[in-house]
Amino acid sequence: MIQGNSAGPSADGSGGGTYWGTLYNCTLTGHRAKLGGGAFGSTLCNCTLAGNSAFQNKYGNGGYGGGA
Numbered sequence: 001m002i003q004g005n006s007a008g009p010s011a012d013g014s015g016g017g018t019y020w021g022t023l024y025n026c027t028l029t030g031h032r033a034k035l036g037g038g039a040f041g042s043t044l045c046n047c048t049l050a051g052n053s054a055f056q057n058k059y060g061n062g063g064y065g066g067g068a
Contacts, residue, residue: 002026007033007040014064015040016052023047028062036064043067 002023007013014030015021016031017038026047028038036042038062049062 001030002031004030006031015042017049018042028052034059036060036066037062039063039066041065 002017005016005017007016013034016033016036018040020040020041022043024045026044027050028047029050029052031038031052033040034055037054038049040063042063043066044063045065047057052062054061054064
C-alpha cells in the first residue's frame, strides 16, 4: 500500500503516488499532484486507486498518461 503522498506545487508536480513506475497488486490512496494524483506515466497491474486528487480535478485524479 502506498498512501498519503503529494507531488510539488510546481508546474511539473506529477505522480503523487508513483512517477513512471511499474506496480503490481498495490493500493494507492490519498495522494495529490498537479498531474496524476495517484500515478503518472506508470504501468499498474491489478492495482486499486482510491481517494486521489489532481489539480482542479481535471488532470487524472487517479492516474494520468500510463498503461495497464
